[in-house]
Amino acid sequence: xxxxxxxxxxxxxxxxxxxxxxxxxxxxxxxxxxxxxxxxxxxxxxxxxxxxxxxxxxxxxxxxxxxxxxxxxxxxxxxxxx
Amino acid sequence: xxxxxxxxxxxxxxxxxxxxxxxxxxxxxxxxxxxxxxxxxxxxxxxxxxxxxxxxxxxxxxxxxxxxxxxxxxxxxxxxxxxxxxxxxxxxxxxxxxxxxxxxxxxxxxxxxxxxxxxxxxxxxxxxxxxxxxxxxxxxxxxxxxxxxxxxxxxxxxxxxxxxxxxxxxxxxxxxxxxxxxxxxxxxxxxxxxxxxxxxxxxxxxxxxxxxxxxxxxxxxxxxxxxxxxxxxxxxxxxxxxxxxxxxxxxxxx
Numbered sequence: 001x002x003x004x005x006x007x008x009x010x011x012x013x014x015x016x017x018x019x020x021x022x023x024x025x026x027x028x029x030x031x032x033x034x035x036x037x038x039x040x041x042x043x044x045x046x047x048x049x050x051x052x053x054x055x056x057x058x059x060x061x062x063x064x065x066x067x068x069x070x071x072x073x074x075x076x077x078x079x080x081x082x
Numbered sequence: 083x084x085x086x087x088x089x090x091x092x093x094x095x096x097x098x099x100x101x102x103x104x105x106x107x108x109x110x111x112x113x114x115x116x117x118x119x120x121x122x123x124x125x126x127x128x129x130x131x132x133x134x135x136x137x138x139x140x141x142x143x144x145x146x147x148x149x150x151x152x153x154x155x156x157x158x159x160x161x162x163x164x165x166x167x168x169x170x171x172x173x174x175x176x177x178x179x180x181x182x183x184x185x186x187x188x189x190x191x192x193x194x195x196x197x198x199x200x201x202x203x204x205x206x207x208x209x210x211x212x213x214x215x216x217x218x219x220x221x222x223x224x225x226x227x228x229x230x231x232x233x234x235x236x237x238x239x240x241x242x243x244x245x246x247x248x249x250x251x252x253x254x255x256x257x258x259x260x261x262x263x264x265x266x267x268x269x270x271x272x273x274x275x276x277x278x279x280x281x282x283x284x285x286x287x288x289x290x291x292x293x294x295x296x297x298x299x300x301x302x303x304x305x306x307x308x309x310x311x312x313x314x315x316x317x318x319x320x321x322x323x324x325x326x327x328x329x330x331x332x333x334x335x336x
Contacts, residue, residue: 018312040216041256042314 002054002080007073014049015069018042028070036069046072054080086148090286093147098283100143102200104136109203116207123229129207130186130231137182144175148290150276152179156297159266160184164230166223166261168254169268169295170328171236172244174277176270179295180234188231190223190253223257237324241279248329255303255320260313264300267328271296271335296335301327 002010008028015021021036032038038046047060058079066072112132119125144150160167160183169180181187191210195201204210211222211233226233237254258265271294274287306323307316 019314019318039252041220041252041317044217045312045314 002076004073004077007076007080008069010053011046011069011072011076014046018045018049026069028068028073030069031067032069032072033067050076056080086290087286087288090149090290091284093149094283094286096147097140097144097149101140104140105200105204108132108136108207109199113203113207122209125207126209127186129204129209130188133204133208134181134185134187137178141179141182149286150175151290151292153292153294154183154297155294157183157295159297159299160232163232164227165232165266166227166258166263167232167234167266167268168237168324168328169234169270170248170332171238171241172270172272172275172278173241173293175293176236176241177234179270179293180268183295184232184234186231188226188233190219190233190235219253220256220260223253224261224263227257227261227263237321237328243280244275244278248325248332250321250325250328252317252321255317255324256313258303259307259316259320262303264302265324266300267298267324267331269296269298269328269331269335270294271332294335296331298331 012023012026015026015036015038016023019036019038019042021038025035030036032043043063044060047058047063051058054076056079062079063072063075066075113129116125116128119128141152145152163186165184167180167184169176177189181189188208189210190213191201191205192213195205196212211219211226213219223233223235235254235257237250238248239251239253242248254265257263272291273293274289274291275281276287276291276293277283303316303320307319311319
């Protein structure tokens with residue numbers, strides 16, 4: 001079971017690997033769409049990768065309200081606790 | 083203002099009126115008749131054929147009235163099915179010109195046209211793709227090409243503002259990369275800025291605008307990309323690639 005720091009590290013690395021996001025721009029407060037140029041299509045790819053990595057089924061709907069990287073970390077943490 | 087230009091203002095008004103009446107006529111008369119055709123897919127194909135023929139007639143009317151002149155280069159490349167056609171978007175009539183050229187046209191249409199009384203009939207009956215955005219839109223586009231429609235998309239998402247550089251959104255590249263499907267590029271150039279964004283219809287250009295539509299060779303996204311790439315990254319790269327390509331091809335035609 002990953003803690004929040006591990007989840008954050010994994011997400012940050014995945015953003016860099018998958019979308020060549022500039023690591024300097026990634027923070028908990030960074031907004032996915034406005035700051036990191038991650039759109040809803042990218043978000044679906046990200047959820048698929050998360051499922052593979054955690055081995056846990058996740059519905060994209062669980063991420064509907066996320067805005068920032070920190071929101072994603074919280075959402076993943078919640079899902080993994082269930 | 084000389085007499086020729088005054089005539090073009092009047093003729094442009096006539097064209098808008100005919101377009102509106104045509105849309106209403108299709109809504110009220112023609113397409114209800116299509117209900118007699120069995121099967122939703124066949125019905126959509128008939129509707130697309132009606133729109134294609136309607137726009138052919140409409141473009142012929144615009145040329146006859148002297149509002150515009152049109153020239154097509156490489157038009158034989160459009161005589162196929164299942165094309166994913168990308169074009170730049172300098173004027174309001176781009177989609178009319180393109181749909182007059184391809185059979186079984188499909189198009190991503192902004193949601194507002196589903197509510198506009200002049201356009202809601204045709205867009206509904208022909209099953210055009212509603213621009214709801216997001217992953218569903220990409221899937222709808224891929225499915226349309228797979229059903230051998232000729233899907234027309236403007237990667238800019240909206241008309242180019244005169245004098246501004248092209249700004250492609252990622253949707254077009256996402257469809258091409260995830261389809262995967264080749265792209266058929268069409269460069270639209272007008273000798274005079276015509277019906278551009280933010281210009282009222284009656285402000286016609288000084289001279290009669292001449293539209294040139296140049297159909298270029300298909301582009302396979304794989305040739306422009308490293309195949310091992312994730313789709314998300316490939317879509318970003320291909321967006322940049324297409325934007326450069328269109329910018330270059332437009333520049334050498336003006």
